[in-house]
Amino acid sequence: MEQHLRHLEQEVAVVKETMATKEALAKAETNIIKWNVGTIVAVAALVFAIIRFAGG
Incomplete structure (x- = not known):
């Protein structure tokens, strides 16, 4: 019994x-929240840049 208790x-x-x-x-x-916010900001900036330079 004592050996079992020691094992536990x-x-x-x-x-x-x-x-x-x-x-x-x-x-x-x-x-995780910091990475999510950073990723969202980066993607938004990338989309903005693509729209701006694509002439849209």
Whole structure:
């Protein structure tokens, strides 16, 4: 029984080490939002440039 408990404790420790924290998730979310906004701005600028130089 004690060996089984020790094994469970080790598994829980491994899971705790690899779990994402709220801070890490918030940072990842912020990073994703920044990339999305940057991509949208870049695409909008590209479309504007194409329309302007294509004579449309």
